[in-house]
Amino acid sequence: MSLDLPTRADHQKTASANTPPRTPRGRGEGRERPARRSGALPGTVASYVTMVVAVAVMSVPLVWMLFASFKQPDEIYSIPLQWLPGSFAPDNYAQVADTLPIGRLFLNSLGLTIVGSGLKMLLGLCCAYALVFLEFPGKKIVFGVVIFALLIPQQITIIPNYTLVASLGWLNTYQGILVPGLASAFGTFLFRQHFLTLPVSILEAAALDGAGHWRRLWGFVLPMSLPTIAAVGLVSMVAEWNEYLWPFLVVDNAELMTLPVGLTLLQNVDGLNNWGVLMAATVLVTAPILAVFLVLQRRLVAGLTAGAVTG
Amino acid sequence: MSYLTFIALAGPNVALLVVFVYKPLVQSFQYSTLQWNIGSPTARSVGLGNYVDWFQDPRTPEILTTTAIFTITTVGGSLVLGLLLALLLNQRLAGRGIARTVAFAPYVLSGIAVGMLWLFIFDPRYGLMSTVLAWIGLNSPDWYNDGPWALAMVIIVYLWKNIGYVALIYLAGLQAVPQDLRDAAALDGASSRRTLVSIVLPLLGPTTFFLSVTTLLSSLQSFDIIHAMTKGGPLGSTTTLMYQIYQESFVSGRAGYASAVATILFGILLVITLVQLKFVERKVHY
Numbered sequence: 001m002s003l004d005l006p007t008r009a010d011h012q013k014t015a016s017a018n019t020p021p022r023t024p025r026g027r028g029e030g031r032e033r034p035a036r037r038s039g040a041l042p043g044t045v046a047s048y049v050t051m052v053v054a055v056a057v058m059s060v061p062l063v064w065m066l067f068a069s070f071k072q073p074d075e076i077y078s079i080p081l082q083w084l085p086g087s088f089a090p091d092n093y094a095q096v097a098d099t100l101p102i103g104r105l106f107l108n109s110l111g112l113t114i115v116g117s118g119l120k121m122l123l124g125l126c127c128a129y130a131l132v133f134l135e136f137p138g139k140k141i142v143f144g145v146v147i148f149a150l151l152i153p154q155q156i157t158i159i160p161n162y163t164l165v166a167s168l169g170w171l172n173t174y175q176g177i178l179v180p181g182l183a184s185a186f187g188t189f190l191f192r193q194h195f196l197t198l199p200v201s202i203l204e205a206a207a208l209d210g211a212g213h214w215r216r217l218w219g220f221v222l223p224m225s226l227p228t229i230a231a232v233g234l235v236s237m238v239a240e241w242n243e244y245l246w247p248f249l250v251v252d253n254a255e256l257m258t259l260p261v262g263l264t265l266l267q268n269v270d271g272l273n274n275w276g277v278l279m280a281a282t283v284l285v286t287a288p289i290l291a292v293f294l295v296l297q298r299r300l301v302a303g304l305t306a307g308a309v310t311g
Numbered sequence: 312m313s314y315l316t317f318i319a320l321a322g323p324n325v326a327l328l329v330v331f332v333y334k335p336l337v338q339s340f341q342y343s344t345l346q347w348n349i350g351s352p353t354a355r356s357v358g359l360g361n362y363v364d365w366f367q368d369p370r371t372p373e374i375l376t377t378t379a380i381f382t383i384t385t386v387g388g389s390l391v392l393g394l395l396l397a398l399l400l401n402q403r404l405a406g407r408g409i410a411r412t413v414a415f416a417p418y419v420l421s422g423i424a425v426g427m428l429w430l431f432i433f434d435p436r437y438g439l440m441s442t443v444l445a446w447i448g449l450n451s452p453d454w455y456n457d458g459p460w461a462l463a464m465v466i467i468v469y470l471w472k473n474i475g476y477v478a479l480i481y482l483a484g485l486q487a488v489p490q491d492l493r494d495a496a497a498l499d500g501a502s503s504r505r506t507l508v509s510i511v512l513p514l515l516g517p518t519t520f521f522l523s524v525t526t527l528l529s530s531l532q533s534f535d536i537i538h539a540m541t542k543g544g545p546l547g548s549t550t551t552l553m554y555q556i557y558q559e560s561f562v563s564g565r566a567g568y569a570s571a572v573a574t575i576l577f578g579i580l581l582v583i584t585l586v587q588l589k590f591v592e593r594k595v596h597y
Contacts, residue, residue, distance in 0.1 A: 047399060047402055047404055048404060050399055051399060051400070051404055051406070051407070051410050054396060054399070054410065054414060055409075055410050055413050055414070057471070058413050058414050058416065058417060058471070058475070059413045059416075060439075061428055061429065061432055061439075061471070062416070062417075062428075064428075064431075064432065064439055065428045065431075068431065076437060077437050078437075079436075079437070080442070081437070081439065081442050123323055123324040123327065124324065126320040126321065126323070126324065127320065127321045127323075127324035127325065129320055130316070130317045130320035130321035131321065134313055134316055134317040134320070135313050135314070135317070136313075136314055136317040136318075136321075137314075139317075142321055142325055145325055145328060145329070145333075146324075146325070146328065149328050149332045149333070151580075151581060151584050152332050152333075152336055152577075153528075153532055153576075153577065153580055154532070155532060155553055155556050155557075155573055155576065155577075156335070156336060156339050156573045156574065156576070156577045157331065157332055157335035157336060157339065158335075158556075158560075158573075159335075159339060159342060159349070159560050159566050159569060159570055159573065160334070160335035160338035160339055160342065161331055161335050162349070162561075163338075163349070163566075164331075164335070166350065179327075179331070180331045181331075182327050182331075183324060183327035183328040183331055183332060184324055185328065185332075188324060213316050213320070217320075238419050241421070242419075242420070242421040242422065242423075242535075244421065244422065244423050244534070244535050244538075245534050245535070245538075245557070249561060259421075260421045260423040260424065260535075263421075263423055263424060263427060264423060264538070264539065267427065267539075275431045275434070275437075278427055278431070279427075279428070279431060281427075282424045282427050282428050285421050285423070285424040286420045286421060286424045286425075286428075289419055289420060289421070290416060290419070290420070293416060293419045294412070297412060297415075300419070301415075301479060304476070304479065304480075305479070305480065305483045
């Protein structure tokens with residue numbers, strides 16, 4: 001449950017563009033040694049009070065959402081507020097399932113997240129391998145193409161991409177949601193930075209043994225990069241799961257929607273009168289990612305701080 | 312042979328970048344010179360007319376003000392509160408690991424879901440917020456229908472969602488502050504406050520710089536929370552540049568005009584990024 005940060009002793013140095021970044025590694029060195037490393041003061045009463053308040057501000061809304069998702073309308077529209085629901089019968093969840101094909105939405109979200117982030121990782125890994133270990137006349141230009149793409153925000157590409165997807169007949173299709181976002185710039189960049197730190201001698205030995213590039217990538221480079229891959233993969237999965245604007249624009253058929261898009265559809269259908277049902281749907285959107293976060297948070301945190309180091 | 316392998320491995324990614332990032336970038340500049348409705352087969356060239364219209368539109372100053380207020384308060388607020396939270400959770404407190412987890416959790420949630428959840432909390436009559444305000448003797452403002460309060464509402468929610476990220480990065484930065492320096496300062500008789508101001512905060516300079524740029528960029532592009540909570544209203548009082556692009560192109564259908572606004576926003580983002588790169592190159596860290 002507790003959040004351990006990867007150690008970044010040389011943070012100042014790695015903030016510059018030239019130094020290869022240290023990829024945070026999860027195990028062992030991430031452990032804190034409280035006596036030496038952390039703040040000078042042991043906690044005071046004031047610190048504990050502040051911490052409790054902060055935890056309450058961050059967590060009570062989520063608990064409130066969960067309770068409300070089980071409340072009947074008369075329990076929601078009561079003054080003074082009623083904290084706990086009268087029963088934990090899943091009536092509101094049943095009503096969500098009546099209004100939306102919720103199982104379908106869940107599978108859409110899950111499938112698009114897995115396929116989308118999987119393909120994105122594959123594209124990024126292959127591209128980074130080529131950039132680091134292969135020769136090509138215009139390699140610097142190719143790297144420039146990847147890097148400069150990081151500076152181009154989604155909102156400037158969204159109208160032309162929508163037009164393109166519409167002209168391909170891809171509105172209301174999975175490929176319409178998936179394909180325009182597949183290109184990997186950030187992942188390629190992070191993988192490249194990591195590959196630069198790998199020992200070349202191992203790859204040379206593998207080459208002498210007759211391993212081709214494909215085998216070198218999967219048999220040697222990949223196993224040596226698992227922490228980075230896990231970290232980048234998790235960050236990309238969270239982003240895919242939560243992605244809203246693009247799937248919202250491309251899809252208006254409920255059968256093809258992702259969970260966040262379905263949530264706003266429900267808001268429009270049910271209006272603001274039925275908070276219990278809306279909160280049940282909100283729980284369904286947030287619970288899976290919260291569960292993943294609680295289990296894998298160290299890897300996720302490693303991915304996010306890796307972004308900070310190389311940024 | 313090696314060249315072919317390079318093309319096979321790097322080609323797909325580069326091709327996707329060209330088709331779905333670079334080509335649209337150029338097209339967007341072209342669209343911005345057209346009077347053109349999205350999906351319409353015909354378009355009329357208006358040169359820089361869309362830009363002129365934007366500068367002359369009476370709504371523009373209001374949208375720019377809203378964007379500035381939203382951006383400055385969310386960036387400033389999340390940096391200050393995130394730093395305070397990081398300093399708090401860097402102390403030796405029992406349960407701080409759980410506190411870090413809880414503080415960071417909202418960051419991984421869908422912006423739409425977070426907006427929906429908080430819309431319920433801000434319900435002026437039956438929401439949790441009105442009860443909490445009543446405890447301290449305040450009446451709930453009409454968060455839904457009163458323009459300035461609606462803007463305050465989306466800012467509060469944006470902060471709630473993003474503070475954990477800022478705190479997390481600051482915590483990582485704090486762990487990089489060498490303990491020797493703190494020990495030396497303590498030996499010299501510096502108070503903990505003095506150590507914080509003279510040693511810790513300056514050493515966090517690069518972290519602060521990184522965070523100010525990333526939070527600025529993401530704040531300028533934020534969409535989900537506004538869309539879930541206010542849809543830019545009431546009466547445009549929560550419409551930022553980003554939200555205007557969406558409204559003009561996909562609600563009003565004025566894709567040419569929206570492309571001009573997108574180009575303007577891109578210009579702003581590009582300037583911010585180039586300033587960042589310049590600083591990083593110079594290695595101005597402290």
